[in-house]
Amino acid sequence: MSKSKNLDSAESVTMIYSVANQKGGVGKTTTVISLAALIAARQKRVLIIDADPQANATSSLGVNMAANGYSLYDVLVNKQPLTKAITRTRRDNLDLVPTTTDLAAAEVEMVQFLARELTLKKALQAIIGQYDFIFIDTPPSLGLLTINALTASAGVIIPVQTEYLALEGLSQLMNTLNLVRENLNPELKLTGVLMTMFDSRTNLATDVVKEVRAHFPELTFQAVIPRNVRLSEAPSHGEDILAYAPTSSGCLAYQAAVDELLQR
Numbered sequence: 591m592s593k594s595k596n597l598d599s600a601e602s603v604t605m606i607y608s609v610a611n612q613k614g615g616v617g618k619t620t621t622v623i624s625l626a627a628l629i630a631a632r633q634k635r636v637l638i639i640d641a642d643p644q645a646n647a648t649s650s651l652g653v654n655m656a657a658n659g660y661s662l663y664d665v666l667v668n669k670q671p672l673t674k675a676i677t678r679t680r681r682d683n684l685d686l687v688p689t690t691t692d693l694a695a696a697e698v699e700m701v702q703f704l705a706r707e708l709t710l711k712k713a714l715q716a717i718i719g720q721y722d723f724i725f726i727d728t729p730p731s732l733g734l735l736t737i738n739a740l741t742a743s744a745g746v747i748i749p750v751q752t753e754y755l756a757l758e759g760l761s762q763l764m765n766t767l768n769l770v771r772e773n774l775n776p777e778l779k780l781t782g783v784l785m786t787m788f789d790s791r792t793n794l795a796t797d798v799v800k801e802v803r804a805h806f807p808e809l810t811f812q813a814v815i816p817r818n819v820r821l822s823e824a825p826s827h828g829e830d831i832l833a834y835a836p837t838s839s840g841c842l843a844y845q846a847a848v849d850e851l852l853q854r
């Protein structure tokens with residue numbers, strides 16, 4: 591148990607969210623880092639798990655590798671305790687389980703495990719209660735790493751890029767969520783659909799927003815994340831958007847998304 595917190599927060603439940611969409615480059619990692627950083631800045635204890643072998647969340651936070659040499663690969667494949675792989679970040683209240691490209695092999699190596707879909711969920715059991723929020727960044731695929739993330743989560747946040755064919759592929763993702771619910775994690779909720787990279791100058795983007803809202807009327811976040819160059823610059827400085835550009839349109843939009851998420 592965390593000693594630094596009062597009883598109230600020590601007793602709080604840990605909310606675990608996967609950020610998932612098998613489409614590449616829709617803003618999953620940016621969403622994970624931004625939501626996690628902004629919630630940590632609101633004095634919640636937050637952990638990011640980088641479950642994507644591209645390791646973009648890890649490098650975006652300016653973490654080269656696991657500080658102590660351990661990464662998610664060691665947890666999933668070598669059955670090391672998750673606590674060993676937790677690394678602090680520059681931001682208070684924000685920790686990270688980093689990843690290296692080794693994780694790509696995990697997807698293959700885990701196939702032989704009994705209950706392989708439950709590997710991450712089991713590893714997380716040791717730290718439940720030590721964080722208020724856990725965000726899991728997932729790869730652009732519906733493979734075993736994403737299934738592990740969904741199985742370990744209470745909710746899934748789906749970033750959708752406001753571009754042509756935005757909804758393409760979402761029915762496949764919905765099928766996967768249903769399969770996970772039926773077979774592995776009945777509690778899994780679709781927490782929300784978050785529209786990203788919105789360009790207000792184009793009619794297309796406005797039409798896509800309408801289309802997505804029509805498709806997921808209750809579930810689409812009111813907040814829409816604009817296309818904002820600050821969001822794409824921040825990772826190269828190893829900073830989250832709050833540290834890099836707190837008054838940028840991107841940061842303000844993610845703040846609004848956090849307000850909604852904390853109410854859901």
Ligand SMILES: Nc1ncnc2c1ncn2[C@@H]1O[C@H](COP(=O)(O)OP(=O)(O)OP(=O)(O)O)[C@@H](O)[C@H]1O
Nearest residue numbers: 614615616617618619620730787816817818821822
């Ligand atoms: N709102 C935004 N405005 C401008 N650039 C953005 C925005 N969101 C993300 N980006 C940039 O777009 C690229 C893709 O975003 P990101 O890496 O978050 O997507 P992803 O879904 O995690 O990708 P992958 O599927 O490869 O993991 C990155 O270069 C990122 O910096």
Ligand SMILES: [Mg+2]
Nearest residue numbers: 618619642646
């Ligand atoms: Mg990513």
